[in-house]
Amino acid sequence: MTNNDLYKGYKGGALETLKKFEALVWCDVEIITGDAMFKGIILPRSETSDHLHIVLKLISGYNIGVAADTVKNIKIFGRKEAHYKIPEKAFPYDPVKPRVKLIGTGGTIASRLDYRTGAVIPAFTPGELYGSVPELADICNLETEKLYGVFSENMGPEQWMGVANAIGKEIEKGVQGIVIGHGTDTMHHTAAALSFMVQDSPVPIVMVGSQRSSDRPSSDAALNLMHSVKTAAESDIAEVLVCMFGPTSDDYGLLHRGTRVRKMHSSYRSTFRTIGDIPVAMVSREKITPLRTDYKKRRTDNNVKINTAFEEMVSIVYYYPNMKPDIVDSLIDNGYKGIVIAGTGLGHVNKPLYPALKRARDNNIAVYMTVQTLWGYVQMYVYDTGRDMMELGVVPTANMLPEVAYVKLGWALGQTSDIEEVKKIMLTPINGEITEREPSNGYLIYQGGIPEVEAFISKHRK
């Protein structure tokens, strides 16, 4: 091992401090500063990082940078190079178990820390995923394929089509369930796209991700994977679902309908919520408990409708006070064919936008209204603003979520350029993207919200 590896990435003051206390990368240490003590493993640093900090992986799994010039002492307890790579394992075959296909697209669930750059990179193949969660063999025969290896901000129409076509092939081959490993950030966009591109599936299509990578003790990767594979193998829900933590604890996962789900927290593991409805089911390692009965049921045939036609020239405009019409005008000038507005309240924008909206209609551009509040319906008959906008051709989309309306509009414009036909497609629900009413208990109940709020309040209520 070269000297470079022993101090990998450290330079300047940080390197001097390590040398002074004879500490090396991968040493298990206690660092004492003027006012604190940190216990953990010294991590390598990237070539581009600063020379001021020593980075530790704490026992909690979090990384922390300790300012080198505050270090008073470093106690060393040992040294062991960590290997976060998990070996690929061939899945054991059991003829009586169902066949499930895991299609990987990337994201944190397929990631580990790259200590050269310090970033989380997509590095696990689905085979490695199995290597880290051998319990999956108790559930099914798992076949894996790495279709993409990207963070989900890089997923878009091209990849949605790729995933939809891959699903079609697998169903034709006769798999009993499909799991899609995906980054969480845009999982709800892909879930919506698949809900329109893949219709009447005979088997469950379960999207899964994780908020914390598998090298962290608080990772949700393994449990989410077990829940999703169990759902794909055993449940009778033949829909596009998102399977992620229900409450913040690891009590159970929730299965959300692909058109009603949204990522709602940037870091909680329980980030996905069904909006304006109740989730389809709960899933634990032992069982799947439906929370509703109106889902499409599993069938034994291999028939599925794959329709991936998609118009990419669609945009979503999040209205803000004082928005200027040039935002809408630039979309018109750049050849966009569809615009989804996330309006305020019941679905409003300011008056200065009206002429641009009229211009959009005159240019045969489909303009749809959704609400920023996420919960509740667009209601454009209540105020003058709404009525005026409908006269300008803006179409209300009931309780379709803004991202879902964006994806559906791209898909609808992929089917036809006839604006009236597009309207028919947009307003006819395909899989729960518009519902007749929002259940009064659908706000948070069944989603870990209420019990947690109660527990929190009871601690403070004396």
Ligand code: ASP
């Ligand atoms: N940035 C990641 C992604 O969406 C986050 C995750 O996977 O949870 O790909």
